[in-house]
Amino acid sequence: MARSSDTKAQAGFAxxxxxxxxxxxxxxxxHLREVCGHLxxxxxxxxxxxxxxxxxxxxxxxxxxNHARDEEEDLFPLLRRRAxxxxxxHCTLDRLSQDHRDIAAARxxxxxxxxxxxxxxxxxxxxxxxxxxxxxxxxxxxxxVENAVILPLARAYLNGRDLKRLRKRMQARRGVDDI
Ligand SMILES: [Fe+2]
Ligand SMILES: [Fe+2]
Numbered sequence: 609m610a611r612s613s614d615t616k617a618q619a620g621f622a623x624x625x626x627x628x629x630x631x632x633x634x635x636x637x638x639h640l641r642e643v644c645g646h647l648x649x650x651x652x653x654x655x656x657x658x659x660x661x662x663x664x665x666x667x668x669x670x671x672x673x674n675h676a677r678d679e680e681e682d683l684f685p686l687l688r689r690r691a692x693x694x695x696x697x698h699c700t701l702d703r704l705s706q707d708h709r710d711i712a713a714a715r716x717x718x719x720x721x722x723x724x725x726x727x728x729x730x731x732x733x734x735x736x737x738x739x740x741x742x743x744x745x746x747x748x749x750x751x752x753v754e755n756a757v758i759l760p761l762a763r764a765y766l767n768g769r770d771l772k773r774l775r776k777r778m779q780a781r782r783g784v785d786d787i
Contacts, residue, residue, distance in 0.1 A: 625775070625778065625779065625782075625784070627775075628771060629678075629771055629775040629778050630759055630762055630763055630766075630774075632778060633678065633679070633754075634755070634759055640667070640675075640747060640751055641748065643664050643667045643668065643744075644751075645744075646660040646663060646664045647664055647743060647744040648740075650664070650731070650737075650740055651732060651737035655731055656731055658729055661722045662722075664722055665719060665722040668718060668722070672711070674782060676708045678777070678778050678781065679704070679754075680708055681777070682773070682774050682778075683758075683762060684701050684704070686762075686766055686773075686774065687701065687758070687761065687762055687765060687766070688701065690765040690766060690767075690770070691765050694761075697757075697761060700753065700758070701758075703753075704750065704753060704754065707746065707750040708750075710746060711747060714739075714742070714743050715743075717739060721736045724736075
């Protein structure tokens, strides 16, 4: 079910989607790093911080699934097609796909924890704090590789038609078109 905070997060992305969709993915990476910082701040404090919990929940629930699909269903296959002999790249993409599965598996529990922190206006207990930190660590390691390796290679390998297709697919996923 669509929720207003998630819709706002998606609309914010849609309005900001640049002509080059790789810049859109890079912008989302920047926001995801901020979300990781919010998860750390929640985990490290014994005080309730509902604004941070709300912001993290909106992004993890509303933006992250589409972001992973942009990469799994479009960016990674395009890269594999444009660089069929780059074995290192294919290996890296395999590892990143495993990260996506691990992140997707951990995501519902993280959302449930954030829901509780919001509803109870509470700080996380020790097991919840560990879960939040593990999720932030996994996401940060993943972003590091995508920013350092995947996006630069995508800028080198993908042609104008690839980028146009990727942008269209990202817009379709978010239910928007050019204004
Ligand atoms: Fe990404
Ligand atoms: Fe990713």
